[in-house]
Amino acid sequence: DAGVTQSPTHLIKTRGQHVTLRCSPISGHKSVSWYQQVLGQGPQFIFQYYEKEERGRGNFPDRFSARQFPNYSSELNVNALLLGDSALYLCASSLAQAISYEQYFGPGTRLTVT
């Protein structure tokens, strides 16, 4: 079975622009979480979706938004990009929301804001 996939792999944007990152979970997984990993740091939680509903949001500004589609794939949108948004964005999927279900990570999208 295919693992979690994310697109694009890399992208470069300019300050003030908007970006959309995409995530396809493992088949059958209904929960998707997004994390931001700044270079040299551990991932920070951004959003969690389960059954197409937002179930949690981390300490990120309203410039960050996300959604989950009927096929359980997800998009992360960031508006008005800042230099500090440069990071690796990780998507993780799990069968359900409970902590007993392992989260499987995708390879990430490397965003560079210039």
Add this chain to the structure above:
Amino acid sequence: AQTVTQSQPEMSVQEAETVTLSCTYDTSESDYYLFWYKQPPSRQMILVIRQEAYKQQNATENRFSVNFQKAAKSFSLKISDSQLGDAAMYFCAYRVNTGANSKLTFGKGITLSVRP
């Protein structure tokens, strides 16, 4: 605030030797899981081992084992017979069962190098 602390930024181990990575955490919840993740230069976050807080027995996965001290909120990872492929960043993390969401909270990570 719920936090994970990895106080050692870097460690080095000789191939075939044993190394222990330290981690402390702070949560007021009683139902939680603890994890160690490995992140090689390829960036893929890989689960190494997990420990359910309600279990007293320390988890083991082949060459990887943990020392879980619940009262001290300590969760160290021991890697035995270190291999070159073990070189990576290692993150300690936990998930709590709040009923709202089940996010992972990570530490800052430790860079492990393996000397041939």
